[in-house]
Amino acid sequence: MKTRVIVSAVIENSKGEISIGRKPSNQGVYLDAWHLPGGGINKGETLEEGLKREVKEETGLDITDIEPIIFSDGVAMKHKDGETEKVYMIFHDFKCLSKTDNFTPNDDLENLKWVAKSEIKDYNLTPPSKFLFKFLGWI
Numbered sequence: 129m130k131t132r133v134i135v136s137a138v139i140e141n142s143k144g145e146i147s148i149g150r151k152p153s154n155q156g157v158y159l160d161a162w163h164l165p166g167g168g169i170n171k172g173e174t175l176e177e178g179l180k181r182e183v184k185e186e187t188g189l190d191i192t193d194i195e196p197i198i199f200s201d202g203v204a205m206k207h208k209d210g211e212t213e214k215v216y217m218i219f220h221d222f223k224c225l226s227k228t229d230n231f232t233p234n235d236d237l238e239n240l241k242w243v244a245k246s247e248i249k250d251y252n253l254t255p256p257s258k259f260l261f262k263f264l265g266w267i
Contacts, residue, residue, distance in 0.1 A: 129203070129214050129215065129216055130213065130214075130215045130216070131215070131216045131217075131218065132168050132215055132216070132217050132218070133168065133169045133175075133218045133220070134166060134167060134168055134169070134217050134218065134219045134220070135166045135167070135169060135175055135178050135179040135182060135219075135220050135221075135222065136163070136164040136165070136166035136219060136220070136221045136222070136256070136257075136260070137164055137165050137166050137179055137182075137183050137191060137221075137222055137223075137224055138164060138197065138221065138222065138223040138224070138260070138264075139164075139165060139183065139187075139189060139191060139224055139225070139226050140223070140224070140225055140226065141225075141226050141228075141229045141242055142226075142229055143229070143242070144244075144245070145242035145243055145244055145245075146242070146243055146244075146245060146248065147164070147165055147187060147189070147226070147231065147240065147241070147242055147243075148162045148163065148164060148240075148241060148243055148248070148251065148253075148257075149162065149163060149164075149165055149186060149187070149233060149237040149239060149240040149241075150162050150163070150237065150238055150239045150240075151163075151236065151237060151238065152238045160252065161252050161253060161254045161257075162251040162252060162253050162254070162257065163253070163254040163256070163257045164221070164257055164260070165182065165183050165186045165187050165189075165237075165240075166179065166182050166183065166186070167182040167185075167186065167236075168182075175220050175222075176194055176222075179191070179194065179220075179222055179224075180194075183224075185234060185236070186233070186234055186236055186237055186240075187231040187232070187233065187234075187237075187240060188230075188231050188232040188234075189226045189227070189228065189231050190226070190227045190228075191224040191225065191226060191227070192224065192225050192226075192227060193223075193224055193225045194222050194223075194224045195222060195223050195224070196220065196221070196222055197221045197222060197223050197260070197263075197264070198221050198260060198263055199218070199219065199220055199221075200219045200221070200256060200259055200260075201216070201217060201218045201219065202216075202217055202219075202255070202256065203215070203216050203217070204217055204255075217256075219256050221260050229242065245266050246266075248261050248266050248267055249261075249266070249267040253267075
């Protein structure tokens with residue numbers, strides 16, 4: 129079984145909203161669910177370097193005021209191009225601020241939006257995102 133170290137960003141904009149994204153419905157670990165921007169750490173990267181890179185790649189945003197929130201782990205099934213594999217995932221979640229409210233989803237995300245913290249509960253969230261938002265008291 130593969131192991132992946134994942135960083136995720138609770139990115140807050142100037143209105144206090146949080147950025148969430150959704151991958152195409154046939155890709156990713158959790159299909160057709162909303163999650164936080166982030167992804168895997170590359171060899172030789174620090175968690176913060178990987179977080180900044182992943183957020184920039186997925187959203188086009190530059191982030192500041194990065195602070196760790198929580199660490200969690202779990203086993204999930206990754207889906208891509210009709211293939212499925214079991215992956216042990218180690219999540220490092222951070223909160224941060226966006227330098228701007230304007231973002232652009234890349235080809236890894238089919239949708240990206242700012243959501244009020246009070247509305248997060250209305251989305252089909254990935255299990256790790258749901259765990260984090262419960263920890264934060266938002267759902």
